[in-house]
Amino acid sequence: MTSAASAPRRARVRAPELIGEGGWLNTGGKDLTLADLRGRIVILDFWTFCCINCLHVLDELRELEEKHRDTVVIIGVHSPKFVHEAEHAAVVDAVERYEVHHPVLDDPKLATWKQYAVRAWPTLVVIDPEGYIVAQHAGEGHAHALARLVAELEAEHETKGTLRRGDGPYVAPEAVATDLRFPGKALLLPSGNFLVSDSTRHQLVELAADAESVVRRVGSGERGFGPDAFSEPQGLALLPDGSVVVADTVNHALRLFDPATGSVETVAGTGRQWWQGSPTSGPALEVDLSSPWDVAWWQDKVWIAMAGVHQLWTWDPRTRTVEVAAGTTNEGLVDGPAAEAWFAQPSGLAATEDRLWVADPETSALRYLEAAPDGEGGYLVTSAVGTGLFDFGHRDGDAGQALLQHPLGVTALPDGSVAVCDTYNHALRRFDPATGQVTTLATDLREPSDAVLAGNDIVVVESARHRLTRLRLPEEAVRVDAVAHRTQRAATEVAAGTLRLDVVFQAPSGQKLDTRYGPSTRLLVSSTPPELLLGGEGAGTDLFRELALNPELTEGVLHVSAMAASCDDDPDNEYPACHVHQQDWGVPVSVTASGATRLPLVLAGMAG
Numbered sequence: 001m002t003s004a005a006s007a008p009r010r011a012r013v014r015a016p017e018l019i020g021e022g023g024w025l026n027t028g029g030k031d032l033t034l035a036d037l038r039g040r041i042v043i044l045d046f047w048t049f050c051c052i053n054c055l056h057v058l059d060e061l062r063e064l065e066e067k068h069r070d071t072v073v074i075i076g077v078h079s080p081k082f083v084h085e086a087e088h089a090a091v092v093d094a095v096e097r098y099e100v101h102h103p104v105l106d107d108p109k110l111a112t113w114k115q116y117a118v119r120a121w122p123t124l125v126v127i128d129p130e131g132y133i134v135a136q137h138a139g140e141g142h143a144h145a146l147a148r149l150v151a152e153l154e155a156e157h158e159t160k161g162t163l164r165r166g167d168g169p170y171v172a173p174e175a176v177a178t179d180l181r182f183p184g185k186a187l188l189l190p191s192g193n194f195l196v197s198d199s200t201r202h203q204l205v206e207l208a209a210d211a212e213s214v215v216r217r218v219g220s221g222e223r224g225f226g227p228d229a230f231s232e233p234q235g236l237a238l239l240p241d242g243s244v245v246v247a248d249t250v251n252h253a254l255r256l257f258d259p260a261t262g263s264v265e266t267v268a269g270t271g272r273q274w275w276q277g278s279p280t281s282g283p284a285l286e287v288d289l290s291s292p293w294d295v296a297w298w299q300d301k302v303w304i305a306m307a308g309v310h311q312l313w314t315w316d317p318r319t320r321t322v323e324v325a326a327g328t329t330n331e332g333l334v335d336g337p338a339a340e341a342w343f344a345q346p347s348g349l350a351a352t353e354d355r356l357w358v359a360d361p362e363t364s365a366l367r368y369l370e371a372a373p374d375g376e377g378g379y380l381v382t383s384a385v386g387t388g389l390f391d392f393g394h395r396d397g398d399a400g401q402a403l404l405q406h407p408l409g410v411t412a413l414p415d416g417s418v419a420v421c422d423t424y425n426h427a428l429r430r431f432d433p434a435t436g437q438v439t440t441l442a443t444d445l446r447e448p449s450d451a452v453l454a455g456n457d458i459v460v461v462e463s464a465r466h467r468l469t470r471l472r473l474p475e476e477a478v479r480v481d482a483v484a485h486r487t488q489r490a491a492t493e494v495a496a497g498t499l500r501l502d503v504v505f506q507a508p509s510g511q512k513l514d515t516r517y518g519p520s521t522r523l524l525v526s527s528t529p530p531e532l533l534l535g536g537e538g539a540g541t542d543l544f545r546e547l548a549l550n551p552e553l554t555e556g557v558l559h560v561s562a563m564a565a566s567c568d569d570d571p572d573n574e575y576p577a578c579h580v581h582q583q584d585w586g587v588p589v590s591v592t593a594s595g596a597t598r599l600p601l602v603l604a605g606m607a608g
Helices: 052-067 088-097 111-115 143-160
Strands: 023-025 041-047 072-078 104-106 123-127 132-138 186-188 194-198 203-207 214-218 233-238 244-248 253-257 264-268 281-283 292-298 301-306 311-316 321-326 348-351 356-360 365-371 379-385 391-394 409-412 418-422 427-432 437-442 448-454 457-462 467-472 483-486 492-494 497-505 511-513 521-528 533-535 538-540 544-549 555-568 578-591 598-605
Touching (some): 041 052, 041 143, 052 143, 123 143, 132 143, 186 233, 186 448, 194 233, 194 244, 203 233, 244 292, 244 301, 292 356, 321 379, 356 418, 409 448, 497 555
Parallel strands (some): 348 409, 497 598
Antiparallel strands (some): 023 104, 041 123, 123 132, 194 203, 244 253, 253 264, 292 301, 301 311, 348 356, 356 365, 409 418, 448 457, 521 538, 555 578
């Protein structure tokens, strides 16, 4: 059974108007309405720029956008999770940073999100040329289904005379000339120069010791996967032999750069994104990766912050193999043995002799790995700062109550403490394991994403100011007024007792569930706090579940992970093309007497 809902595929639901206080981007200053778009197939992409799954979907949509440019209009609806993401200037930056080449509605108060009853980032909604909603998809892996639906809608509305072809409303913004454009990470080379991942320009840039003068550029500057091309590179790690490992993020690969010769080779990854069910270990060039965001040399291996699947992996250059080292692929904050821990888009790494520090941005957390006590083997994961997916802010003091906001970088300091690039707070923070205290070292940085030590200075990558900034490590902390936030996203009111969870999945036209090798669906449910669920947690193969909610708790978060595999429905094809659809939801819930007894989550289809 794929779903409790059996709503018709083309339910005649009129699309609500598009409204957002922040206004429109990439339209040349024009405000768009659905009436302006009548006659076109409209795909709304509800996204937020912190979300790695949203970035994956941006890449999935590029081919569709180009192929159907005269009939399809993609509209990004930016719906923020973090306070910083509600700043209009930050949305403008993100649209350029990730090369979004379609109109974007800045919706800082989630007005359109609420009108369309969206529950997850990312969510795609398809509107036909007559202005009716015909499909909704949450998560990743829907590009093939969308392409098929677009072809059907083109044919249907061409026949009806309701399809209007022509140029879309996208207007490219003016390019800005700077030496760096949204740099991601940096490292200090043995020469005293700096190597920087110039992410939006798909290059590496070597800067002189002044951290300003360009010495050379590595890569063509065009998005690609050849020997002279990168795609949004991020993390950099210096190996003992002087070569540099590059996290080539959107290519889902590790590259090896030799500063002496300028050569670049691929050492891990296939260029394809990892999906559930793919191998998690093996020869490095045969195993798919998923958005590697940072790398670090620790304990004779390269450790990889695999942001796309909420895990840490390793690459062993001696055996030329990769394997999962920590994390389950579930998104959240759970400590303990590495194989059981949950991460949330790990994006920054820093190694000391006995610890690997991890910046875990979606939980606004600082985590670390260390060897388990003697005799136990393996590694343990511990959270130093941070409590979960929806609490963040800027608060110093004892680590147990300190708050960060989406940190992307961490740097080991000489005294045993660590500096944290607290990206969405525009600050450099410090955690001292000896005292358990969090302090602020510097403010007025613009989206700091990494920092490297250079003598008595710390050089910060100010990503949104397109530069490296040199700071003297201060002896005293900066005093900042404490603030605490929770996500603006409204909690779903549910009733105490039994809650019916339905994940709606309808296979795309011309496909069916792939049951050749057993169940083709998977559902995993848990909660924060764990006591919220008295029953119904755990894994299963049905996309529905009876949950028992604790009547003594008034709020919490339901974590739901769903996957479905569908294949072309052609009995004469021995090797049908198959596609995986997957999404993770973190659903804040409020338990009330009048709350709902059913929670529908749309993976693909229309909610019933």
